[in-house]
Amino acid sequence: MREFLESYMPTNASAHGPALDNLTVLIHWVMAVLFVGWSLYFIYVLYRFSASRNPRASYEGSKSHVHSYAEVGVAVVEVVLLIGFSIPLWSRWITPDQGSKPPLEIRVVSEQFAWNVHYPGPDGRFGRTDINLVSASNPLGIDPTDPNAADDFNSVNQLHLEVDRPVVIRLTAKDVIHSFALPVMRVKQDAIPGMEIPVYFTPVKTNNGEVWEIACAQLCGLGHYRMRGSMTVHTAEGFQEWLASQAPVPEVDATTAPPTGVTEPVVEAPPQPVA
Amino acid sequence: MTSRRQIRVGKSWLSPSEAEKALREAIRVQKEEERQHGDDHHHQGFIKTYIFSTDHKWIGIQYAITALLFLLFGFCLMLIMRWQLAFPGSPLPFLAGLLGEARAPGGILLPEAYNELGAMHGTIMVFLAIVPLAVGAFGNYLVPLQIGAPDMAFPKLNMMSYWVYAAGGAIMLLSFLVPAGAAQSGWTSYPPLSVIASAGQTWWLVGMIFLITSSLLGSVNFLVTIIQLRAPGLTFMKLPFFVWAQFVTAFLLLLAFPPLEAAGIMQLMDRVMDTSFFMPSGLIVGGQIVEAAGGGSPVLWQHLFWFLAHPEVYVLILPALGIVAEVIANNTRKPLWGYRAMVYATIFLGFMSFVVWAHHMFLTGMGTTISAFFQTTTMIISIPSVIILTSLFLSLWGSSMRFNTPMLFALAFLPMFGIGGLTGLPLGLAAADIHLHDTYYVIGHFHYVVAPGTIFAMMAGIYFWYPKVTGRKMNEKLGKIHFWLSLVFINVIFAPMFIQGLAGISRRLYDGGDQYAHAHPVLKTNIPMSYAAWLLLLAQIPFIINFFGSIKWGEKVGSNPWDATTMEWAATTSPPLAHGNFAEIPVVHRGPYEYNAPGTTAERDFIPQHAADPETPDGGFFPEQAVAKQEA
Amino acid sequence: MEIPYTIHARPDTGLYNGKLGIWLFLASEVMLFGALFSSLILLRTGAESWPAGWERLNVPLATLNTFILIGSSVTVILSWANLRLGDFRKAKIYLGITLLCGLGFMVIKAIEYGSKFSHNYYPSTDTFYSVYYMMTGLHGLHVLGGMVVFAYLLGPGAKMWASEPDRYTNRVEVTGLYWHFVDLVWIFLFPILYLL
């Protein structure tokens, strides 16, 4: 069963992934047993109790109690899967991963039809953002006057992560509901405007050659199908090189209004050693 | 043999043919009387008889035809989409002509058109095809007959619900013509997308409000009819299972639809009055700050929508289960196994379906407690379904099965619903749902329950009750061709969806996932799936021919061609009396499925619900036995 | 063939069709307004700030409206009671009063809305006003619906008293039940919107 399912499922490259797949495999075993069991019964009955073979039906019908065991069995198995697997897995899914390294904090702001990734830069602090500053050159509306913003940088449709380093993605949306899916990480989370939902996972493999993707899983308009991003998981060194190669946010030209009006709360992240 | 059969009409005993005559005579006499009283339907003129009819039977037929046409239409929308899924971006020459250059320039379907077709496919199939067919058509036609009632409790209301439904359908169809086309935000219409969407969405909302109103009127009518108009002696535990299914369904419609109506009104206001019920602050669409007060909650819509839409899915399945149960009981020639258990399970299912809705929303940022609650309720609700299905399976044990077309569809329903139901379980476990949510796995799951599930049950019902409505049987050969082809093709369409889902392919993708590397290993499957879909349409041709042809050429049959026990067959003619259904309101003496009960004979292995006891001096349903007793 | 229990109760259920029908209809109405109230709660708890109703809305007028509606609920019962006693004249008077109460309620609502509009408070102003207009508006429509039925029962519908008095009495009773519900909804709306 595991082989069968995994032959279709994408690579599993996250720390929590195997546990999820495990549950998927188990529940499919349950389904398979029920399906095969009942199908065999079904086929036999169709053969045995056709009008030609059994001209007169019995008024009482089946007197066996096997079925009630089956029903109780289903119930018991469901309880086990819930208490033993699904519920604990869920609480793990919504709590930050503990890793040897300090977590990498990233903001992902989705919009029709792109993923804006906001890195806090070496200081690990996100600059404040302001919807009035949003422009083509500054899709996140990062406020350059904020010292925290000085070293921030952002990329579009490109997610760069470090292997074995826990990731915290602060997920939100500008316009409509999207759903941030990383099939290889077994990660999926709706990105809902007006809400900021944290996503926790830890990549445990690097791409080495494979194309890993960000997929949009929630209908978000005519470009939903092409709202695709790519994800690269670097080695520790590779990640630092990539960091170094990134330019901070471009200065916004004077024409854009001074930061006023509605502002998103600044997301504080624990300061981390500049490697 | 059959010549020895006697049927009780009024006080006297007649052979089937004589009984037939007598009943038809009864019709004639009744018509005569009505003519004298001047309240005869057939003299109220064409309009009152065929268009604004208040007779539940005719309204049922109106529902059936309309719903079947919508079913076909919804299917055709999907057939166009399946082309785009199989061959993304390649032109289909006639599309430009069919949908207009705006939707398909040069025959290449545009993304917005794909979304439009998808949203309308879902809406039409659920709200305009299956529910009206399952409830409006089957329920309307059969419930009063099965409970021995002269009509629905509120005939005028009944007529109204049909016409409000028709109006809602018309609005949905017209919305294809408005600028930028019909709704494009999915049948779920999640805001903010649906609020900023083009005018079609407003039409969708107005249409929905009509459909909801129609369902509410209908459900009140069904409930009152079933509670108030049961024939003397027909206690709740003697109701045919189909009536029970309709009863619980009506409750679901009555209580689940209003929240969606509320939500619809709010979304309508968001669109036309610029309120912000579902619009959060600080939206930026296409680089422009949205001028709205803000402060609303997009998730609120999802709660209200799914509070309806989950019970709604049981509205799609319960009448189907009812039909399958009737067909199976009749063609296995034995009572349903565990009738009471099935009834209690159905009621329990009804209750539970109000507390599982958020299993559609696991990924909207849910805490452990809430997700645990909804996972648990979701697992709990699977148990009654298991019980019902198990009972149906066990009903086959010790039976004497007749494999006619209705029975074939009913039998095929069982494993098909089984597959659909079983694949609901991984989705119900939140942790497993993380990977499967909004993938084709979900599409596969619910299509197995609604397409080879519900649609097959509807087919079983059509083949089974056709003689009731027309007095003629549908052609068995065509029926069997229709069945086997449909069974094969429909599985070829939907089975690969589970694989696509496991691979992580999102649903509602214009190119079926062509953009994505992780989709490519399994994307080829789309081509056979699409071919199967088009062949499935061809497979419906024998049915359509059969359906219309049999009205004229179908084999003429007696009132009770299937030797059934329930009153719609046993207590009145086929087709039933025009107005009032029964020559005299029957009195019920026993349960609905007395097949091969003690006292029955090999020639006559069934006792109608309304037949008097065999113990009675005149032999009740078995006069020849009484005669034998006396001679002895 | 006649449909049974249109006028007299079915022994084992103790209800005639119309009465059961209206109870079921009201059940769905409960779900409708229940959904609206829970939406209000959800929006309110979700908002970072929510104005106090009494600061923004005209409480005296609303209080007056509350009494009007409660009064009308009483008169509709009196009307039905008099029909049971066979006093059609009195019944019509009470029914008339009920109708007038409904009218009065709507007029006051109109004044209330008017003053809001004149200060440029529209549904689009903010979520509070969205909710206020939506819920009071929907409730107003229900009142209007009730008034239409009362008008019918007083006017063209009154003929039925001569031919089928029982049936007419039932109709008044059923409409009365609906009217009580509309009244009840207001009794929830008033404190939640105006006082909290």
Ligand code: HEA
């Ligand atoms: C008729 C319709 C119908 C029915 C009956 C069901 C039944 C069930 N559904 Fe499904 N569901 C839908 C229609 C239906 N569903 C639709 C339309 C959607 C998608 C909406 C959208 O997003 O657009 C959906 C989506 C959906 C989701 C959300 C998925 C997601 O978006 O991520 C979930 C999650 O819990 C779910 C769960 C279930 C469960 C647990 C059942 C259970 O009730 C199933 C219980 C039945 C069984 C457990 C079968 C038991 C079988 C046996 C005992 C024997 C089998 C024997 C043989 C096979 C021979 N469904």
Ligand code: HEA
């Ligand atoms: C009851 C509901 C129902 C039914 C029956 C169906 C039936 C079918 N559906 Fe679908 N479907 C949905 C409800 C339904 N669907 C919903 C809710 C969605 C989600 C929409 C969204 O994303 O928002 C969806 C989405 C959906 C998709 C995914 C699109 C996407 O995500 O991009 C696909 C893809 O293949 C699909 C295919 C089909 C097919 C091939 C059938 C076939 O099984 C059709 C079979 C039909 C027939 C066999 C017709 C028989 C009719 C007759 C014989 C008429 C005879 C007429 C007379 C006699 C007068 N459907």
Ligand code: CUA
């Ligand atoms: Cu973004 Cu779909």
Ligand SMILES: [Cu+2]
């Ligand atoms: Cu559901």
